[in-house]
Amino acid sequence: MKIPDILFSAKPSVSFEVFPPKQNAAFEPIVAAVDRLCALKPAFISVTYGAGGGANTNTRTIAEHIVRQGVTPLAHLTCLTSTREKIQEELAALRSAGVANILALRGDRPVGETELPGHYAHASDLAAVIRDVGGFSIGGACYPECHPECEHLADDIENLKKKVDAGVQFLTTQMFFENNILYRYLAKVREHGITVPVVAGVMPVTNGKQIKRICQLSGTYLPSRFKMIVDKFGEKPDQMFSAGIAYATEQIIDLFANGVNHVHVYTMNKPEIGEAILRNLRSIVEA
Ligand code: FAD
Numbered sequence: 232m233k234i235p236d237i238l239f240s241a242k243p244s245v246s247f248e249v250f251p252p253k254q255n256a257a258f259e260p261i262v263a264a265v266d267r268l269c270a271l272k273p274a275f276i277s278v279t280y281g282a283g284g285g286a287n288t289n290t291r292t293i294a295e296h297i298v299r300q301g302v303t304p305l306a307h308l309t310c311l312t313s314t315r316e317k318i319q320e321e322l323a324a325l326r327s328a329g330v331a332n333i334l335a336l337r338g339d340r341p342v343g344e345t346e347l348p349g350h351y352a353h354a355s356d357l358a359a360v361i362r363d364v365g366g367f368s369i370g371g372a373c374y375p376e377c378h379p380e381c382e383h384l385a386d387d388i389e390n391l392k393k394k395v396d397a398g399v400q401f402l403t404t405q406m407f408f409e410n411n412i413l414y415r416y417l418a419k420v421r422e423h424g425i426t427v428p429v430v431a432g433v434m435p436v437t438n439g440k441q442i443k444r445i446c447q448l449s450g451t452y453l454p455s456r457f458k459m460i461v462d463k464f465g466e467k468p469d470q471m472f473s474a475g476i477a478y479a480t481e482q483i484i485d486l487f488a489n490g491v492n493h494v495h496v497y498t499m500n501k502p503e504i505g506e507a508i509l510r511n512l513r514s515i516v517e518a
Contacts, residue, residue, distance in 0.1 A: 239428065258289075275302065310336070325367075408451065436471070
């Protein structure tokens with residue numbers, strides 16, 4: 232199934248995210264986690280590429296496994312550190328594997344690198360290549376709190392428009408913990424004439440230490456209500472799990488109530504997160 236067909240429906244949907252095994256790491260635990268997530272019948276499951284050291288061919292292997300479970304995969308693909316030939320090879324291999332949806336990404340710049348001659352510089356370049364190859368639906372990333380390398384949100388949204396004009400058909404947001412940030416962002420994005428569906432990325436925080444580190448790196452705003460929860464429960468895994476799921480559930484219900492119908496839950500190979508979230512939302516998502 233092509234993801235835009237799911238996203239043009241007004242019916243609330245929930246999708247999940249996994250990352251593939253690192254080079255030479257065991258597949259079994261990740262496949263077991265993916266199978267539990269597939270059993271929940273999400274709208275789709277995205278598989279990261281390269282992020283966190285995952286071997287890139289493993290993205291395709293996991294995406295192909297998801298196809299076999301009867302669920303739609305979204306394979307992430309980055310371009311900054313790949314040659315143009317490698318990108319063409321990967322697209323051909325994804326097509327053979329029956330993967331029809333790609334999240335076109337630039338990827339993070341390797342430390343110390345300013346230019347990688349001969350490589351695609353932006354996700355918009357990759358989107359145009361995928362569009363020209365044909366047969367895939369194309370997603371892209373967007374940043375309600377501005378991409379860290381861009382000084383002004385208005386410029387980042389101008390660049391986002393280039394990405395959409397190059398063929399991106401839907402967007403998934405970076406995580407955010409304050410819904411008003413997303414609502415303000417969506418208004419600006421729409422004012423710029425970007426009309427493609429936007430999937431809201433929600434990260435249920437079940438590990439206090441990890442989230443402080445991630446937010447320091449990405450500059451994500453942490454509302455004081457959220458910080459209080461992490462300060463109070465962050466050191467107690469069971470309590471942090473309950474509190475993190477409750478916070479994310481509340482965020483998602485508010486998104487649905489405000490007309491944001493599609494939510495991407497950053498489950499990160501933890502099926503228990505997907506299960507707990509859907510337990511809370513089942514009657515809304517299945518209505
Ligand atoms: P781009 O859209 O190219 O934007 C990067 C920067 O360049 C921005 O500051 C933008 O304003 C600017 N820009 C864009 N186009 C132009 C242009 N034409 N001219 C001038 N400036 C421009 N990383 C991974 O390695 N693997 C993953 O699987 C992965 N998955 C992700 C999933 C989501 C939903 C998100 C939000 C991020 C993900 N990332 C992943 C991280 C992503 O690779 C980084 O945030 C990266 O720094 C930017 O990628 P991008 O595709 O948004 O880049």
